[in-house]
């Protein structure tokens with residue numbers, strides 16, 4: 231369980247994170263979404279005790295991160311895949327972490343294998359790892375102490391499509407066994423498949439949050455018809471404005487049942503009627519974050 235209450239971080243006059251509140255429940259994956267510079271990393275760093283908040287608080291399993299004894303046994307953190315010592319081998323990185331956490335180093339080979347790093351990779355120095363291999367090592371590191379909570383910043387960076395698919399399965403399995411996952415990304419599709427809940431942030435503020443299905447439902451319905459003019463007239467009578475895509479399908483801000491029933495009653499033939507899904511999420515995301523300026527300055 232992660233609880234974030236009114237978390238705020240100011241840098242000079244800038245509010246990088248501004249009154250952010252949300253919770254992540256056991257058994258769920260929460261996708262933390264926002265454009266570049268929205269405040270995702272700063273929020274995660276505050277949850278993990280790496281950046282002190284200007285105000286507000288964050289707890290993991292009811293306790294501030296810095297007050298957790300042996301934190302790696304409670305929360306697994308992957309904020310920067312390149313944070314590991316480049317001169318150590320993958321095996322050494324995990325063995326040192328195991329010793330620090332008071333764990334038997336005998337678990338290390340199995341944990342490396344679980345993230346797809348074989349015996350040869352385990353013996354290579356981290357500086358020779360690809361970004362994808364570093365992400366895998368970072369995940370093994372985060373999960374080494376069998377924590378109940380995972381906090382991951384852009385974990386799919388550098389993974390190939392097979393790697394992204396694998397990571398989703400890993401995180402889904404972790405949550406299905408009762409774990410809590412908070413996963414940040416600026417890539418919608420990456421989290422869409424695996425997340426149960428979404429928290430969308432822009433300019434440091436929460437833009438929307440909630441159950442993914444509910445947010446997707448609220449995103450609208452894709453409709454295709456043989457008679458666009460009749461559909462348009464119907465939508466106008468319903469007080470709705472559709473957005474027509476290049477392929478002729480129309481995104482309508484209402485649920486499928488409402489539109490389907492109204493179309494049937496009006497005799498408008500529909501070829502397609504489906505929750506907007508990823509297109510809707512993308513559309514919702516772009517609409518919500520339209521005012522959020524992408525970060526331009528180097529950090």
Ligand SMILES: Nc1ncnc2c1ncn2[C@@H]1O[C@H](COP(=O)(O)OP(=O)(O)OP(=O)(O)O)[C@@H](O)[C@H]1O
Pocket residue numbers: 241246264265266267268269270271272273416525529
């Ligand atoms: N140490 C710092 N000093 C000053 N400003 C900072 C610092 N860290 C972050 N910021 C600023 O706070 C804002 C939020 O940054 P943050 O890294 O949290 O965004 P993000 O959502 O993680 O972005 P990205 O997807 O690009 O990683 C940005 O405008 C950034 O420049």
